[in-house]
Amino acid sequence: MNTLAVKAYELREHTVDIIMAGGGGHIGGDMSVMEVLVSLYYKQMNVAPDRTDDPDRDLFIMSKGHSMEAYYAVLCDKGFLDYEDVKSRFSKFGSPYIGHPNNKLPGIEMNSGSLGHGLPVAVGMALACKRDGKQNRVYVVTGDGELAEGSNWEGFMSGAMFGLDNLCCVIDRNRLQISGSTEEVMALEDLKNKVASFNWNVISVEDGNDIDQLNAAFEEAKTVKGRPTCVIANTVKGKGSPVMENKASWHHHLPNEEEYKEIMKDLEDRKEALENE
Amino acid sequence: MFSWSTQRQIRIFTFSFDAFPDQSVEVGIAEQDLVGISAGLAKCGKKPFAASPASFISTRSYEQCKVDCAYSDTNVKLIGISGGISYGALGMSHHSAQDIAAMSAIPNMRVYLPSDRFQTRHLIENLLQDEKCAYIRVGRNPVEDVYTEDNCPFEMNRATKVREGSDVAIIACGEMVRPAVDAADLLAKDGISATVLDMYCVKPLDEEAVIRAAEKSKLVVTAEEHSPFGGLGSMVAQVVGRSCPRKVVNIALPDAPVITGTSKEVFDYYGMTGEGIAKRVKEELG
Numbered sequence: 001m002n003t004l005a006v007k008a009y010e011l012r013e014h015t016v017d018i019i020m021a022g023g024g025g026h027i028g029g030d031m032s033v034m035e036v037l038v039s040l041y042y043k044q045m046n047v048a049p050d051r052t053d054d055p056d057r058d059l060f061i062m063s064k065g066h067s068m069e070a071y072y073a074v075l076c077d078k079g080f081l082d083y084e085d086v087k088s089r090f091s092k093f094g095s096p097y098i099g100h101p102n103n104k105l106p107g108i109e110m111n112s113g114s115l116g117h118g119l120p121v122a123v124g125m126a127l128a129c130k131r132d133g134k135q136n137r138v139y140v141v142t143g144d145g146e147l148a149e150g151s152n153w154e155g156f157m158s159g160a161m162f163g164l165d166n167l168c169c170v171i172d173r174n175r176l177q178i179s180g181s182t183e184e185v186m187a188l189e190d191l192k193n194k195v196a197s198f199n200w201n202v203i204s205v206e207d208g209n210d211i212d213q214l215n216a217a218f219e220e221a222k223t224v225k226g227r228p229t230c231v232i233a234n235t236v237k238g239k240g241s242p243v244m245e246n247k248a249s250w251h252h253h254l255p256n257e258e259e260y261k262e263i264m265k266d267l268e269d270r271k272e273a274l275e276n277e
Numbered sequence: 278m279f280s281w282s283t284q285r286q287i288r289i290f291t292f293s294f295d296a297f298p299d300q301s302v303e304v305g306i307a308e309q310d311l312v313g314i315s316a317g318l319a320k321c322g323k324k325p326f327a328a329s330p331a332s333f334i335s336t337r338s339y340e341q342c343k344v345d346c347a348y349s350d351t352n353v354k355l356i357g358i359s360g361g362i363s364y365g366a367l368g369m370s371h372h373s374a375q376d377i378a379a380m381s382a383i384p385n386m387r388v389y390l391p392s393d394r395f396q397t398r399h400l401i402e403n404l405l406q407d408e409k410c411a412y413i414r415v416g417r418n419p420v421e422d423v424y425t426e427d428n429c430p431f432e433m434n435r436a437t438k439v440r441e442g443s444d445v446a447i448i449a450c451g452e453m454v455r456p457a458v459d460a461a462d463l464l465a466k467d468g469i470s471a472t473v474l475d476m477y478c479v480k481p482l483d484e485e486a487v488i489r490a491a492e493k494s495k496l497v498v499t500a501e502e503h504s505p506f507g508g509l510g511s512m513v514a515q516v517v518g519r520s521c522p523r524k525v526v527n528i529a530l531p532d533a534p535v536i537t538g539t540s541k542e543v544f545d546y547y548g549m550t551g552e553g554i555a556k557r558v559k560e561e562l563g
Contacts, residue, residue: 010503016305055322059320059321071308080311081333103349103350109320110316110349111344111345111348111349113344114344115342115400116309117313117345119308119313119339120309120313120314120316120341120345121313121314121317121345122317122318123310123313123314123317124313124314124315124316124317124318124319124321124325125317125318125320126317126322127302127314127318128318128319128320128321128322128323129321131299132321142426150309151309151310151313151341154304154307154309154310154313155310155313157305157307157310158304158305158310158314188523227343267465276525
């Protein structure tokens, strides 16, 4: 049994419940990015709730900040936040648990929400760590539709210019954005060669919802010297239930009661199947 | 740590990229990257001073200033160089007549416009000691001193009273402080006594100083190298209107692309000089 693959489905269930409790969320991108978060938080990154200000911790930025509900599920499970508290107060009046990262909360380094901010900030973090001779790594997760923001390409330029091999940018390549297919809205392909032409090492992960493939990519990235790595995680938007998979309309759709039951059953079935593997 | 996109131009802080290569970062013509990178550096304990023309850093990277600096609470000092209309004939693209309004409207962002080199030094030394973000606008061209090496009273976030009087309160910031002082001296010859406040700290505005100066005056005049909307004049008028109602006259740039010319020519044209301010005060006092 692949326990982290199971974990991703357990946390998908938590994510859906957080969304239902708050009355909204970005469910499609939450589902696509889940294995990326699980791989980073459970296998790759040196972070822990009892040392959130450890100067040697790895640094993480959720540039696609709208996938906050998935991020909450992970932060709760890792002990940074309390799941019941998040669920009961998410998006409620006066709550610190808003719909995008809030760095007043433990474990969240930077606020985001407006797209195209994470990569330049991550470049600054990686540059500071490198100049200080630290051995930690900086991870930033962007969406794919987000890449239409030009600031990302400024960050791709500077990340390579500064030779930041301690920096890893993960693109959640689910191929859908709020208004439709990324290729129809503002085409990204040939994305791998585009980023590579900025002098980044690029690893395309065939199944970005496969924990083992992701871990292999992140391990490979650690061995690359002299330039940053971009991991293109080819994911499925709405991953986990046919009700929402590959449907742009599920970008921030709130499941009705029937859809909720169906989604939770699908997630439970897949989790059980993984447990029995 | 300086991050910067036009390193060859900056001399105001006598900081040399060549002398401090380990403390310098050149990011090219990329203001969004400049401010984002600076926020990342700050998050990791550096004290970045991100410098770029005021017109660009306050607009092109406005969202980074808001989200990555103010909202994320990172210690980035945003230095808007060549501020106001100091690029002269290069036109409105290069002018920053909106930066006070724009930056002041961001929660957790402070806004400073020092008036001369001595005050700038005090301000920067103070800002180096704190951990919060701020926007500092400086000019491009040499300006006449307001203070001297030995006489530059400075208290952080407190206006400096440069002249004291009882007929009119002239409240100015940045390059308009010198003309405000000149105006006070001209008015004195006509028997009109003026208080002059150097409100280098536009946000947080020194409200107590505004109220004290306004209370004993018949008229309040503000002077700023900025649009007439949302700048020092607007903020002073709010305070005066609320706490000690007096007539408030705002001397500022027009709500239009300014006439072509050097800073001096433009200021002369719009009456933003000692003579111009004094004339306006006399007109208003009747």
